[in-house]
Amino acid sequence: MKLPVSWLSDYIDIADLSVQELADRITFAGIEIEGIEQVGPCFDNIVAGEVRVCEAHPGSDHLHVARVFDGETETQVVCGAPNCRAGLIVPFARIGAVMADGMVIKKGKLRGVESFGMLCSARELGLSGDHAGILEMDPATKPGTPLAAIYGASETVFEVEITWNRPDCLSIIGIAREFAAILDRPLKLPAVDFPVVKQKASDLCSVTVHNAAQCPDYLARVLPHVERLPSPEWMRKRLELCGMRSIDVVVDVSNYVMLECGQPLHTFDYDHVAGHAIHVRNAAEGESIKTLDGAVRKLDAGMLVIADGSGPLAIAGVMGGEGSEIRPETHAVLLESASFAAPSVKRTATALEMRTESSHRFERGVDPFLTDWASRRACSLLVRHANAVVAEGAVEADARPQEKVRVTLRFRRACDVIGMDIPAERQIAILKGLGFALESSTPDAATFVVPSYRVDVDCEADLVEEVARMNGLAALPDVLPATTIVPDADDSPARAVSACRQALVALGFSEILNYSFTAPSTLDAVAPSAAARRVVLPNPVSADNAVLRDSLVPQMIETMGYNNAHGNPTAALFEMGRVFFKDAKGAIAEEDRVCLGVMGFAGRSALDSTRVVEPSESALWLKGALEALLARLHAPQMRLEPVAAEGFEPGFAARIVVAGREAGVIGLAAAALRRQWRIASPLCIAEIRRDAILGNVFKTVAAKDVPAFPATTRDIALVAGEGVTHEQIVKTIRKAAPPELEDVRLFDIFKGKSLGVGKTSLAYSLTYRAAGRTLKDEEANTFHDKVKAALKAALAVEIREG
Secondary structure (H helix, E strand, C coil): CEHHHHHHCCCCCCCCCCCHHHHHHHHHHHEEEEEEECCCCCCCCCCEEEEEEEEECCCCCCEEEEEEECCCCEEEEEEEEECCCCCEEEEECCCCCCCCCEECCCCECCCCCCEEEECCHHHHHHHCCCCCCCCCCCCCCCCEEEEHHHHHHCCEEEECCCCCCCCCCCCCCHHHHHHHHHHHHCCCCCCCCCCEEEEEHHHHEEEEECCCCCCCCEEEECCCCCCCCCCHHHHHHHHHCCCCCCCCCHHHHHHHHHHHHHEEEEEEEHCCCHHHHEEEEEEECCEEEECCCCCEECCCCCCCEECCEEEEEEECEEEEHHCCCCCCCCCEEEEEEEEECCCHHHHHHHHHCHHHHHHHHHCCCCCCHHHHHHHHHHHHHHHHHCCCCCCCCCEEECCCCCCCCCEEHHHHHHHHHHCCCCCHHHHHHHHHHHHEEEEEECEEEEECCCCCCCCCCCHHHHHHHHHHHHHHHHHHHCCCCCCCCCCCCCCCHHHHHHHHHHHHHHHCCCECCEEEEEHHHHHHHCCCCHHHHCEEEECCCCHHEECCCCCCCCHHHHHHHHHHHCCCEEEEEEEEEEEEEEECCCEEEEEEEEEEEEEEEEEEEEECCCCCCCCHHHHHHHHHHHHHHHHHHHCEEEEEEEECCEEEEEEEEEEEEEECCCEEEEEEEEEHHHHHHHCCEEEEEEEEEHHCCCCCCCCCCCCCCCCCCCCCCEEEEEEEEECCHHHHHHHHHHCCCCCEEEEEEEEEEECHHHHHHCEEEEEEEEEEECCCHHHHHHHHHHHHHHHHHHHHHHCCCEEEEC
């Protein structure tokens, strides 16, 4: 935000402080000054001078030696301008003055003659590009008059970095309020009084709010007459210094008040509001409006609009429409001052891809009780500078909660958190200086009423932060980080997490990190039915961070999409994080989970990147990686059960069961989600509870003797009908086989028209081994024949011989 220092000085006395001191004081109080800009030429130490004598230089054919009177004394100056002559009034730069190009004027000697200043051209002063000679000023100008009084002083403008949690500082008065607290000086607010006519505003317009949750307060004033006079020069200049162009006296006043106090206003042409009736409502699905930038915006039912009987007049908190804009012929104005819910404005501005000064403030939070003051301030300025006539009173629909926010601060707690002792009296004084009203106090604590403009303060930690920054961030002690060593402390949970992370990296995965809070739309894209169990933040930083994630899957898909969009279509990623949700009783619960995702050619060798990746291949590779992870962590073997899961492709999702309990889900991301991110290859995701796989990480594994006798391998190729699963086949094999069966491994799957509809060919390798002797072929064949017979009988499969 741009902050002209001259504008700031209207509200607080800062004449005794240098620009750098002002910047340092507020920066060390937590409001960072990112830059200091000097706008316009600087005329310090430059005055109007009268050339009383002008003689030729004895050692030059083009230089002159002049005697210049600056209102106090005569000074000798050597000048090379061809138009230098006695009787001129010219800009005289004294020693120490700084020119527009940064040159500092010093005492000098030109060809043996001393010079104690400089007579300036327009270019040297930064007024124009003219350098043909010295600038000839009005002969009536009195010698000694500062050039700043004639051409205007340069302006110092601060570039202020306002963080999301300090919307109260998105205004000149907001910053002045901070300086008032820092410097312990009074804040001077402008007058907001103005004359009114007997005609009542309630007789001239009506206001109906249909959605009080998104618009808790709407106030309208009517100005039956305004004159289209030019905006005053000082107002135009201040708007330009803040990066806004001057448009019209009515619009300029509304913008000026917004920059001054932080409350966005909007002005409607009163004669173009149908029936003079304002309706604050949600847009109809598919309704459209042509906004002031000339674009036609298509609206949805979640967007709030200001409308009349004929349709939308403005997008609430974002931008007005062309139909009711202020025109050159406008002579009557309806002035809007309203409070809009931050999430609503943020959602609308994001969906329409619009960013305005108004939405920037509303989506961060505007003082809900500022509407009337800002409206009065605008009317006061319009009466003064546009000869406006204001109707008596205002029409207001007010549903604002009247209960004030109260927060208790424990003095000892504040000292412990800050790391230094601050007397209770000092803590109270700091908070009172910031506008917090002391309601009650004891020797140990005090309760404060939070001012309405501090929408970011609602708990004790916020008050502690205020005390710390206003006491001075530079005063915070330098303390080395310390930790407490607890003998016999169990750090195995942390080491188990580290072991899991290392195992996943060894399997070829890369770790990603996402915020725990995200946009509802991100979660709805995967599991819309889970909205009721999500934890919604009461005071979100933005609509894009309004809920806590209840699953790692949506952000994994989003991250995969970002990788694909940036030219990385192959990825194997994992995230270890916490999710939050409401349990069956409505209480907030949390859970640590691990999420894996694979996309593209992940799982193949680098040379095998020409064949198309089939969904089954990607799913089996992720399943194998998960099985390998569980094996490395000594976790129980997992079992997969078919399941229909939101966000996953039908028929390609399974429930993960570990130790008899449901632990997670694995499957192929739904085609709609892949299309959203233009992912052409299969995208497989697995999510599993962390506690289900980390319980045995440090379990001592019993050593087994190395087999002393060779194993015998037999293969089975079978054709299974639709509905027969790999798990059923393995269970049947193990049930029918003797103890000598050591391993069952699936090594081939085939589907084709030659097999018949719904049939699949599977090939398994079975390993037999006896502990105390070498198995004979006849024994192995007998075991194998028994297994094949069991498969035929139990699952009606066809055994392929030969």
